[in-house]
Amino acid sequence: MHEILMQSARGEHKAPGEFRRSQNWIGGSKPSSAHFVPPSVPDMEAALSDFEKFLNNDDYNVPHLIKAAIAHYQFETIHPFLDGNGRVGRLIIPLYLLSKGVISKPCFYISDYFESNREYYYIGLDKPRKDNDLVYWVKFFLSAVIDTAVSAKDKFSNAVHVVQELSTQAASIKGRTENVHAILDAFYMEPMLSMKDICKKAKLSQATVSVIINDMHKNGLLVETTGFLRNKMYLLKNYFEAFKSNK
Numbered sequence: 001m002h003e004i005l006m007q008s009a010r011g012e013h014k015a016p017g018e019f020r021r022s023q024n025w026i027g028g029s030k031p032s033s034a035h036f037v038p039p040s041v042p043d044m045e046a047a048l049s050d051f052e053k054f055l056n057n058d059d060y061n062v063p064h065l066i067k068a069a070i071a072h073y074q075f076e077t078i079h080p081f082l083d084g085n086g087r088v089g090r091l092i093i094p095l096y097l098l099s100k101g102v103i104s105k106p107c108f109y110i111s112d113y114f115e116s117n118r119e120y121y122y123i124g125l126d127k128p129r130k131d132n133d134l135v136y137w138v139k140f141f142l143s144a145v146i147d148t149a150v151s152a153k154d155k156f157s158n159a160v161h162v163v164q165e166l167s168t169q170a171a172s173i174k175g176r177t178e179n180v181h182a183i184l185d186a187f188y189m190e191p192m193l194s195m196k197d198i199c200k201k202a203k204l205s206q207a208t209v210s211v212i213i214n215d216m217h218k219n220g221l222l223v224e225t226t227g228f229l230r231n232k233m234y235l236l237k238n239y240f241e242a243f244k245s246n247k
Contacts, residue, residue, distance in 0.1 A: 002081055002088050011083025019080045020044070026079070036129065038079035047078045055096065064100045068093050069141035070134070076125055090114065107152065113144040158242040163188070166239070169221060175212040179204055183212055187236040192225065194233055 003017025015021075020041065027035030039047055051074050054060075060067070075089040094108040114121045124140035127133040170180045179202070186201035187193060193201070199209050213234060216222045222234045 001091065002084055005087050005091070006084050009084075009087075014082040014084075016084075019048070020082045022082075024079060024082055036126070038077065044078055044080055047074070048080055051075060051078060064097060064102050065142065065145055066138060068096050069138045071096060072141065073125060073128060073134070073137050077129065107156075108148060109152070110144050110148045112151070113147050117144075155243050159239065162238050162242045166221065166236075169219070173212060173219065173221070174215040175208065179208055180212055180216075183209065183216075184236075187222075187234075187239065191236045191240040192233055194231065198234070 006012045006014075006016035023031060023037070023040060025031045025034035025037045031037045038044065051071070054067075054074070055071055062070075072089055072093055075092060076085060079085045081088065090111045093110055094103065094106045097103045097108060098106050120140060124137040127136040166184055167181075170177065170184060173180045182202040182204060183198055186198055189201065190197070195206065195209060195213065198204075198213065199206050202209065213222065217224060217234065221236070221238075223237045225233045225235050
């Protein structure tokens, strides 16, 4: 998972897909001046083993949301990669909740809350380390869960409304109705696509797709984002914007 996340991203050359083999630190130019120094490599390996056991032990009488909060704190404290620890740690949260049936799809984007409240996020992670106050972190995490759940509900409600409008508009687009809907379905999976991507995902010929895409663009359903004559990229703008942060 780490290797995939690091592809063409910040830190892509820092041992993607491998646990660190040297000491890392957070803040400062060296460990002695760092804001936080994670465990040494031998201690890291032992901590990762405990982390795995904690995640997979269902005998603990701990609600899954509390367990996810503790697990995220543990992972960020262990900091097992040279880079990308935050990205992996945040991704573990919805994957864990998904595996336990708390959510039915991996669509719980708690990162938005952490980013919007970055100062308090870091304070929350520091509290158990500096003050032995895990409760502070758990309360912050649960506040993030509530905010994320409400935000997700609003976003999906907006998306459903947009899909209904697009379904109505599809009737006026040139081409067979089923082909238009096949193209829309492709954009619902990935709201920005090239012509080649659309043909592949909708399983339609380029000639068929070209007629429909041009008419969708003409009628404002799609926005061309590159301005190029070739290798154009099309965005299903209204659907895409339905998922933007409402803050």
